[in-house]
Amino acid sequence: MARRTETGTGAGAGVAGRGRRERLRAETTAEIKDTALRLMASGGPDAITLRAIAREMGMTANAIYGYFATRDDLVTTLVDDVYSALADAVEAAWANAPAADPAGRILAWARTFRIWALANPEGFRLVYGDPVPGYRAPEGGPAPDAARRVCTGLAGLAAAAWPFAEPLYRDSAFTWSDFDPGLLDKVRPAFPELPPAGVALALRLWGHLHGLVALEVYGHLGRQTTSPDKLFEEELTRLVTTLGVPRSA
Structure with missing residues (x-):
């Protein structure tokens, strides 16, 4: 059988x-x-x-x-993955910090950004380092939308600081025409109280955070200090203090 x-x-x-x-x-x-x-x-x-x-x-x-x-399809997918992962991390940190503690929210977002970048140096370099030669992002594709989630988060930092920092920027010459319309499509509905000077403040905050983190990811700070974490933390503290944002006890 x-x-x-x-x-x-x-x-x-x-x-x-x-x-x-x-x-x-x-x-x-x-x-x-x-x-x-x-x-x-x-x-x-x-x-x-x-x-x-x-x-x-x-x-x-x-x-x-x-x-x-195509190679560009792969790069677009990578960029979208990286920005989406970063946005998920910083948005969770923001949401978990008390809304009544604006300084705490700013610090939580910024610290998470650094932690994520150090844990994902290749992704950080892809989106914030040298561009991929010849790469052309799709018009209105997913990657720009994911990137704008991060930019919207930065606008959230500025919005949290703005009630205290506004007197510092009353002489600002910025107008809405100074910014990318796609960015404003995200930022203005989310933070309608934020004026053009507030959006400019978001970009200034970005410069502070990105500068030190990029130096650390690319290995430059390690040659100069054994305590890059302390340097970053003090920069955050001074930044919040300069903006006049009160820190919770």
Whole structure:
């Protein structure tokens, strides 16, 4: 009597097969993105090419095109992933700080930004370092929207500080025309009380935070001080004090 072999048939087997294919595709997609970031970290933005990634992963060039049709599609996905992860982190920090403590919210957002950047240096370099040569972002694509979430968070810092800092900027010459319309589409509905000078303050805050974090991510501060965390914390404290934002006991 012939031995019976159990094989999957019917709708259940089809669903299971699709599930395995989808899981394998998701795993391969994640590996492609991780490989791209590693190549960029070791070889700079020029190193992100689909052929180089395929070689690194032992895939054929044609196979990798089944996941990303062009290098720019991959870069756009990476940029969106990075900005979305950063926005998720700082938004959670902001939400978890008491609304009645504006200084605490500003400090929580800023500290989380630094922690995220140090934990994800390749992602930080991708979105805040040298641009990928020849890369053209899609018009109105997902990456700009994710980036504006971070910018909207910075506007939230300015909005928290504005009731105290406003006297410092009464002579500001900024008008709405000085800012990107896409940014304003996000910022103005979220913070209708914030004037153009307040949006400019958000960018000033960004300069303070980004400058020290970038120096640390790129290894420059490590050559000058053994306490970059202390330097960052004191800069935050002085910044909040200068703006006149009271700190909670």
